[in-house]
Amino acid sequence: xxxxKPYVQQHKDRFINELIDLLKIxxxxxxxxYSQDVIDMSEAVKKSLEEAGCDKVEICDxxxxxxxxxxxxxxxxxPTVLVYxxxxxxxxxxxxxxxxxxxxxxxxxxxxxxxxxIFARGACDDKGQMYMHVKALEYMVRTNTLPCNVxxxxxxEEEVGSKSLGWFVERNQEKLxxxxxxxxxxxxxxxxxxxxxxxxxxxxYVEVEVTGPNRDLHSGLYGGAVANPINILAKMIASxxxxxxxxxxPGFYDKVEExxxxxxxxxxKAPFSLExxxxxxxxxxxxxxxGYVTNERNSIRPTLDVxxxxxxxxxxxxxxxxxxxxYAKISMRLVPNQDWEEITQLFTKHFESIAPKSVKVKxxxxxxxxxxxxxxxxxxxxxxxxxxNESFGVKPIPVRSGGSIPIVALFEKELKSKTIxxxxxxxxxAIHSPNEHFGxxxxxxxxxxxxxxxxxxxxxxx
Amino acid sequence: xxxxKPYVQQHKDRFINELIDLLKIxxxxxxxxYSQDVIDMSEAVKKSLEEAGCDKVEICDxxxxxxxxxxxxxxxxxPTVLVYxxxxxxxxxxxxxxxxxxxxxxxxxxxxxxxxxIFARGACDDKGQMYMHVKALEYMVRTNTLPCNVxxxxxxEEEVGSKSLGWFVERNQEKLxxxxxxxxxxxxxxxxxxxxxxxxxxxxYVEVEVTGPNRDLHSGLYGGAVANPINILAKMIASxxxxxxxxxxPGFYDKVEExxxxxxxxxxKAPFSLExxxxxxxxxxxxxxxGYVTNERNSIRPTLDVxxxxxxxxxxxxxxxxxxxxYAKISMRLVPNQDWEEITQLFTKHFESIAPKSVKVKxxxxxxxxxxxxxxxxxxxxxxxxxxNESFGVKPIPVRSGGSIPIVALFEKELKSKTIxxxxxxxxxAIHSPNEHFGxxxxxxxxxxxxxxxxxxxxxxx
Numbered sequence: 017x018x019x020x021k022p023y024v025q026q027h028k029d030r031f032i033n034e035l036i037d038l039l040k041i042x043x044x045x046x047x048x049x050y051s052q053d054v055i056d057m058s059e060a061v062k063k064s065l066e067e068a069g070c071d072k073v074e075i076c077d078x079x080x081x082x083x084x085x086x087x088x089x090x091x092x093x094x095p096t097v098l099v100y101x102x103x104x105x106x107x108x109x110x111x112x113x114x115x116x117x118x119x120x121x122x123x124x125x126x127x128x129x130x131x132x133x134i135f136a137r138g139a140c141d142d143k144g145q146m147y148m149h150v151k152a153l154e155y156m157v158r159t160n161t162l163p164c165n166v167x168x169x170x171x172x173e174e175e176v177g178s179k180s181l182g183w184f185v186e187r188n189q190e191k192l193x194x195x196x197x198x199x200x201x202x203x204x205x206x207x208x209x210x211x212x213x214x215x216x217x218x219x220x221y222v223e224v225e226v227t228g229p230n231r232d233l234h235s236g237l238y239g240g241a242v243a244n245p246i247n248i249l250a251k252m253i254a255s256x257x258x259x260x261x262x263x264x265x266p267g268f269y270d271k272v273e274e275x276x277x278x279x280x281x282x283x284x285k286a287p288f289s290l291e292x293x294x295x296x297x298x299x300x301x302x303x304x305x306x307g308y309v310t311n312e313r314n315s316i317r318p319t320l321d322v323x324x325x326x327x328x329x330x331x332x333x334x335x336x337x338x339x340x341x342x343y344a345k346i347s348m349r350l351v352p353n354q355d356w357e358e359i360t361q362l363f364t365k366h367f368e369s370i371a372p373k374s375v376k377v378k379x380x381x382x383x384x385x386x387x388x389x390x391x392x393x394x395x396x397x398x399x400x401x402x403x404x405n406e407s408f409g410v411k412p413i414p415v416r417s418g419g420s421i422p423i424v425a426l427f428e429k430e431l432k433s434k435t436i437x438x439x440x441x442x443x444x445x446a447i448h449s450p451n452e453h454f455g456x457x458x459x460x461x462x463x464x465x466x467x468x469x470x471x472x473x474x475x476x477x478x
Numbered sequence: 479x480x481x482x483k484p485y486v487q488q489h490k491d492r493f494i495n496e497l498i499d500l501l502k503i504x505x506x507x508x509x510x511x512y513s514q515d516v517i518d519m520s521e522a523v524k525k526s527l528e529e530a531g532c533d534k535v536e537i538c539d540x541x542x543x544x545x546x547x548x549x550x551x552x553x554x555x556x557p558t559v560l561v562y563x564x565x566x567x568x569x570x571x572x573x574x575x576x577x578x579x580x581x582x583x584x585x586x587x588x589x590x591x592x593x594x595x596i597f598a599r600g601a602c603d604d605k606g607q608m609y610m611h612v613k614a615l616e617y618m619v620r621t622n623t624l625p626c627n628v629x630x631x632x633x634x635e636e637e638v639g640s641k642s643l644g645w646f647v648e649r650n651q652e653k654l655x656x657x658x659x660x661x662x663x664x665x666x667x668x669x670x671x672x673x674x675x676x677x678x679x680x681x682x683y684v685e686v687e688v689t690g691p692n693r694d695l696h697s698g699l700y701g702g703a704v705a706n707p708i709n710i711l712a713k714m715i716a717s718x719x720x721x722x723x724x725x726x727x728p729g730f731y732d733k734v735e736e737x738x739x740x741x742x743x744x745x746x747k748a749p750f751s752l753e754x755x756x757x758x759x760x761x762x763x764x765x766x767x768x769g770y771v772t773n774e775r776n777s778i779r780p781t782l783d784v785x786x787x788x789x790x791x792x793x794x795x796x797x798x799x800x801x802x803x804x805y806a807k808i809s810m811r812l813v814p815n816q817d818w819e820e821i822t823q824l825f826t827k828h829f830e831s832i833a834p835k836s837v838k839v840k841x842x843x844x845x846x847x848x849x850x851x852x853x854x855x856x857x858x859x860x861x862x863x864x865x866x867n868e869s870f871g872v873k874p875i876p877v878r879s880g881g882s883i884p885i886v887a888l889f890e891k892e893l894k895s896k897t898i899x900x901x902x903x904x905x906x907x908a909i910h911s912p913n914e915h916f917g918x919x920x921x922x923x924x925x926x927x928x929x930x931x932x933x934x935x936x937x938x939x940x
Contacts, residue, residue, distance in 0.1 A: 046795035236881030240781030319702030419698030
C-alpha cells in the first residue's frame with residue numbers, strides 16, 4: 017500500500033469536491049421540515065458506495081429514515097470489516113452565528129488548519145468522516161489491494177438517537193456479521209498527536225414541562241400569589257447540582273465506575289493547556305465537579321446539562337406576564353456501567369418528587385444510549401494504532417471521549433463484535449455548533465490511514 | 479342626570495359596535511411589526527373624541543408613539559377633570575390559546591358575564607375602559623349636562639412603560655392643568671360588589687443575559703467541564719428567593735411600608751374564596767411569601783417574577799448542545815416608598831455579584847415606575863364612591879391593587895393632582911392573557927357611572 021499517499025494526492029481535488037456536493041444536502045434529521053433532504057442524502061450515499069466499488073448496495077427501509085447498506089465480499093474465508101457512519105446532521109441554528117451559510121460549503125484557512133478546512137454543517141460530523149471510508153474503499157478496489165471483506169451501514173437518525181438502528185440490527189444479524197466494526201465519528205488530540213477513542217459516554221435525554229396556572233396571568237394581579245412555572249423550573253433545575261456540582265438525583269452515581277489513581281495519572285499524560293482551553297472558549301474560568309480536572313469531568317464523569325429552556329414572553333420588548341408553562345430539554349452524559357434507561361427513570365422519579373404542590377410536572381424521555389469502553393489489547397485497537405503510527409509517524413494515545421455514540425454498546429450486544437473508533441476530527445471543529453468545519457489535512461489523512469487499518473487487521477487476524 | 483340609564487340603553491348597540499371597531503386595530507406597542515396599526519389607532523381615538531364633543535383634539539408627536547390630546551373647556555372658573563387612558567395593547571401571543579382571533583372581536587356569554595362579554599385583545603385593557611369615558615362625554619355634551627371642564631390624554635406606550643409620557647407631561651404642564659385625574663385601567667371585586675383601587679404597585683422590569691463559552695458547544699465533549707449558561711441562569715434565578723420566598727436582594731425590603739394589623743384586618747374584609755381562586759386557575763395549591771395571605775401577597779408585598787426565559791435548542795426533537803448564551807426577562811412589583819430606579823440598581827448590583835467567574839452577565843433595565851396610594855378622604859375618592867354607590871346601589875370598597883400604572887406617581891409629581899382609579903374590569907377578564915374580554919354589563923355600567931363622578935366632584939368642590 018505504498019502508493020496510497022500518491023493516490024490521495026492525485027485525486028484530492030475530486031475527493032474534496034465530492035464531499036462538498038454531499039454537504040450541500042441539508043439532511044437535518046431532528047426537523048421534519050428537512051425530511052425530503054434526508055431521503056435525498058440516503059440516495060447520494062448509495063450512489064457513492066456503488067461508484068467506490070461495492071458489489072451490492074441497497075437502501076433499507078426502517079420505521080424511520082432509511083439505512084444505506086453496501087458490501088464487497090471478496091472471500092468468505094477472510095475477515096469482514098463493518099463500517100458504520102451516519103448521513104444525517106445536527107440542526108444548523110443559531111443561523112445568525114454562521115460566517116457562511118451552513119449548507120453552502122466553503123474552504124477557509126484557520127490557525128489550526130493552515131491548508132484550509134471545509135466549513136459546513138456535517139463537514140466533520142459525520143459526512144466528512146463517513147466519506148473517508150468510501151474513498152478508502154475506492155482506493156483499495158481500484159488498486160486491487162482490498163485485503164478482506166467490507167460492509168457499510170450508514171444511517172440517517174444518529175443525531176436524533178438512532179431510533180431505527182436497533183430495530184434494523186436485530187433483524188439483520190447475519191447480513192451484518194463481521195469481525196470488527198469501524199467508526200469515524202470522534203476526534204483526535206491534534207494533527208501532530210493522533211489519538212484513538214477507547215471510551216464513550218452514555219446518554220439520557222429528556223424534556224420537562226412545568227405547568228402552573230391554566231392560563232398566562234398578569235404578573236401584577238397574580239405576581240407573588242401563585243407559583244410562577246419559570247421560577248419553579250429554575251429552582252428545580254438549580255437543585256439538580258449541589259455546591260460541589262455533584263448531581264443530586266438519588267442513586268445517580270451508584271454504578272459509576274471509579275477509575276484508579278493509576279488510570280487517572282495515565283489520562284493526565286494527554287497534552288492539555290488550561291490556558292489555551294479557556295482562551296479558545298473565551299471564558300475566565302472553568303466550572304465543574306469538585307475533585308476532578310477538566311479532562312476527567314468531560315470523559316470519565318457523568319454530567320447533567322440543560323440543552324434548551326423556554327417559557328413566557330421571549331419577544332421584543334417587555335410583557336408583564338406569568339406564563340402558564342415552562343419547558344426545558346435536559347441531557348445527562350453517562351459513564352460505563354450506568355444504564356441509561358435506569359438513569360432516565362431515576363431522573364423522572366426525582367424531578368417529579370421535587371415539584372411543589374402548586375405546579376404539575378411532566379417528564380418525557382427523548383432517547384438515550386449506554387456508555388462503552390474498547391480494550392486497547394484487542395486486535396482491532398492494535399491494527400488502528402499501527403495504521404495511525406504509520407501515516408502520522410507518531411504513536412496514537414488512547415483517550416476516553418465525553419461524547420456518546422449510543423449504538424456502539426448496541427453493536428457489541430447484538431453483533432458480538434468490538435468497535436474501533438478511528439476519529440480524525442478536532443475538538444475545535446465546532447461540531448453541533450455554528451461554523452462546523454473539517455480540516456482538509458484531516459480528511460485526506462483519514463483516507464490515507466484507513467486502508468492501513470485493513471492491512472494490519474488482516475495481518476494480525478492470521 | 480336621571481336620564482343617563484335610558485340614554486345608555488337607547489345607544490348601547492352603537493356603543494358596543496364602536497368599541498368593536500377600535501378592537502379590530504392590532505395596536506401592539508411592544509412589537510414594531512404593528513407600528514402602523516398603533517398610528518392608525520391614534521387617528522381613530524382622535525376621531526372618536528371629536529365626535530363625542532371635544533372642542534379641540536390633536537395628535538401630539540413624542541419621541542415614541544403619539545399622545546392624543548382632547549379638551550372641552552366650558553368655563554375656566556370651573557374645575558377640570560383630566561382623563562388618562564391608553565390605546566396600545568399587549569402582544570396577543572400565545573396565539574394558539576385564543577378561542578377566537580384576538581383582533582376579530584366577538585361577544586360570548588360566560589358564567590360571570592351572562593349578558594355577554596366582548597372577547598378581543600384590549601377589550602378591557604384599556605380600549606374598552608378608555609372608551610367608556612369618551613361615551614360618557616358624548617352623553618354629557620349631547621344632554622348639556624357636562625358640569626365642568628374635561629381634558630383627555632390617551633397614550634400609545636403604556637404596555638411598554640409609557641416611555642414618552644413623562645417627556646410629554648413635563649413639557650405640557652399648563653395644557654394638562656387639572657383638579658383631578660381620572661383613570662379606568664384597573665378592576666373591581668365583582669359586578670355585585672364594586673371597588674375603587676386606592677393603591678398600585680410600582681415596577682422594575684429588566685432583561686438579563688448570561689454568556690458562557692463564545693459559541694454553542696457539543697454537550698458530550700464539553701459537558702461537565704464548562705459552565706452551562708442555562709444551568710447558571712437557573713441557579714441565579716433560584717437564589718433570588720429564599721426558602722420563605724423572601725427576595726434575597728440586599729436592601730430590597732428596606733423601604734417597604736409595613737401595614738398595621740388593623741389595616742391588614744380591614745383588607746381581609748374584601749370577599750375572597752381560596753377554593754374558587756384555585757379552581758379558576760386550576761392549581762392544587764397557592765405559592766408565595768411566608769407570613770402573608772394571597773390578597774396581601776398580590777397587593778401590599780413586593781414580588782419578583784420571571785416573565786420570560788430562553789436559551790439553547792428549543793425546536794423539535796433533541797440537540798445535545800451547551801448554549802453560549804441564556805436570557806430572561808425579570809420584573810419586580812414594588813410597593814409605595816420603594817424607588818424603582820434604586821431597586822433596579824440593587825437588582826443589577828446583586829445579580830452581577832452572584833454570577834460565577836465562569837460566565838459574563840449583562841443586566842439591561844427595560845422600564846419601571848413608582849407605586850402609589852390614593853387617600854380615601856380626598857374629594858376625588860368621595861365623588862367616585864358616591865357615583866358607584868348610585869349606579870350599583872352598593873357602597874364600593876377601597877382596595878390595593880397588585881398592578882402598576884407607573885405614570886400615576888408621575889402625574890402627582892408633575893401635575894400636583896390626585897388620581898382616582900375608577901376600574902370596571904374583573905380579575906377574570908384575562909387581561910395580558912389569551913381570550914381577554916370585557917363584560918357588556920361592565921362597559922355600559924362604566925359609561926353610566928362616570929358622569930355621576932363629574933356631578934359629585936363638582937358639587938364637593940364647591
